[in-house]
Amino acid sequence: MAAPYDVIIIGSGPGGYVAAIRAAQLGLKVAVVEKSHLGGICLNWGCIPTKALLRSAEVYHYFEHASDYGLSAEKIGFDMAAITKRSRGVSAQLNQGVGGLLKKNKVDVIWGSAEITAPGKLTVKASENPPKGALGGGDYEAKNIIVATGARPRALPGIEPDKKQIWTYFEAMVPDSLPKSLLVMGSGAIGIEFASFYRTMGSEVTVVEVLPQILPVEDEEIAAHARKRFEKQGIKILTGAKVTKVVKSANSVTATIETADGKTQEISAEKLISAVGVVGNIEGLGLEKLGVKTDRGCVVIDGIGKTNVPGVWAIGDVAGPPMLAHKAEHEGVIAVEAIAGLHPHLMDKAKIPGCTYCNPQIASVGLTEKKAKEAGYDVRVGKFPFIGNGKAIALGEPEGLVKTIFDKKTGQLLGAHLVGAEVTELIQGFVIAMNLETTEEELINAVFPHPTLSETMHESVLSAYGRAIHI
Incomplete structure (x- = not known):
């Protein structure tokens, strides 16, 4: 039996490795169990490599429309193998980066598949090809065990993936x-x-x-x-x-x-x-034997990541929606700060942004107009199209829309919804505003730089109060 840890985290995805680093910062003895890739699905097979693919598509799109910008490009083509190679290279670089961060913070990495055998105890079955000199199979103890095993694609009966068609x-x-x-x-x-x-x-x-x-x-x-x-x-x-x-x-x-x-x-x-959709990876962890409560394929937790079994925690996709990497990271920090005896702020899921990196990009936070009305709010709605924004026109991206929803009674920002160029970068301004409990007055009086796409955000707020300038 290895010396006991304060925290062992099963899974090294965004939730797991961030939780491990924060735990180490707080002086806890911590280890991560990982069976295949540091960084989990997000870094290796999700968020990051898909953005690399989409960047290649974006550049290819601009090549195809070079004449729109007064440019010329001949014999435009692509090499799918090279595009894929670049995407995998980006993931590999960040995978190594996660390993470096864990090492820097003195987090032990145990290579294998874990099963919780009793509260505070788990057995690890070693991976087939662990890194040289790495910790592997065996029995381990920890005062707290955090399940951060993520999720996998949902398969429909009769339409099961076969990796071919x-x-x-x-x-x-x-x-x-x-x-x-x-x-x-x-x-x-x-x-x-x-x-x-x-x-x-x-x-x-x-x-x-x-x-x-x-x-x-x-x-x-x-x-x-x-x-x-x-x-x-x-x-x-x-x-x-x-x-x-x-x-x-x-x-x-x-x-x-x-x-x-x-x-x-x-x-x-x-x-x-x-x-x-996806389904949480809850199988083979010993959760059922321990009596850990699950619901629709996910582990049930309270506001700080606790399950119904003392000493067992869960974070990220395996703990339910929204199944987003940034939600997992924040849940990990909340859980380990609670374990360390701090009093972290509970997560407000209504203020978690969602982003889709297609063309056009889509980003949102808070209530939709329909949901706000269903919740009983009397709302003010502001809208501003990208065609009224100088930077959008200069970029050749005049198609887009920013929509903001306010409580008519208090001026509280209830939601913001954007579609268009770079809106996945713009949304954080509204996220910060909502977390600061900003009203329309502060947003109206804020000075936005010109020329920027962010001015569409300002104009949308102005629009909600009948004050839009450029439309």
């Missing part, structure tokens, strides 16, 4: 070649990002969404704007529709699509991407 995001990230046609099942962030990437690179893309709206968590108006842009790019979109059957052949799939009115049609494509 039916892909998850794993296969979609490392294609051998560009498929001529692609069917994307699901229009959340993962589905839409891959639809955007492959369409930009030249694939014929069809998106099927079971709900009436693509990007279901977004404000209806923002989603409608995005849909119009996607369809203009040539993406075919079917909403209120579901894939009921898939037949595979040697080089294609044929899907039967049923619409809300009961009609059916068949769509054939070279590949199908299943992007119908």
Whole structure:
């Protein structure tokens, strides 16, 4: 039995490694158990490598439209293998960076798969090829165990991914070649990002969404704007529709699509991407034997990450939605600060931003207009289009919209929703404003730099109060 730790974290994704570093900063003896890749899914197979792919698509798009900027570019092309290699290289670099940060903070890394055998005790089955000299299989003790095992793609019965014709995001990230046609099942962030990437690179893309709206968590108006842009790019979109059957052949799939009115049609494509959500990795951890409460494939926690079993905590995707890396990181910090005897602020999930890195980008925080009204608020709504912004026009990005929602009674900012160029960078201004409990008065009186895209944010606030200048 190894010497006991204060904290052992199972999983080294964004939640796990951030929690480990914060625990070390607080003077706790800490270890992370990881079975394959430091940085978890986000860094190796999710957030980071997809952004590398999308950056390649963005640059390719600009090459194709060079004449719009008074430039010329001839013999434009791409090498899919090189694009994939760059994406994997970005992940490898950051993977090494996480290893360096853990080493710097004196966090032990135990290579293997962990099972909690009793409160404060776990057994690790060693990985097949651990780094030389690394800690591996054996029995370990810790006063506190944090489960940070993330999530995996959800599979629908009869449409299970096979890594050949039916892909998850794993296969979609490392294609051998560009498929001529692609069917994307699901229009959340993962589905839409891959639809955007492959369409930009030249694939014929069809998106099927079971709900009436693509990007279901977004404000209806923002989603409608995005849909119009996607369809203009040539993406075919079917909403209120579901894939009921898939037949595979040697080089294609044929899907039967049923619409809300009961009609059916068949769509054939070279590949199908299943992007119908994710499910928490709760199996094989010993949680059921311990009596840890779970719900719909996720571990149930309180506001600081505690489960119903003393000494067992959970953070990140395995602890439920929103399944976002930045939420996992913040949950990790809250949990270890609570373990260390501090009194961290509880997370307000209503103030967690969401971003989708397609073209156009989409970003949001807080309540949609519909949700705000359903919650009983009398609202003021401000809107400002990118066409009224000088920087957007200069960039050649005049299509976009910023929408802000305020409580008419108090001036409280209830939500902000953006679609357009670089809005995933702009959204944090509204996140900070909401966390500071800013009202419309402070936002109206703030001076925004000119010329910047951020002026659209200011104008949207002004619009909510009948004071927009440039529209």
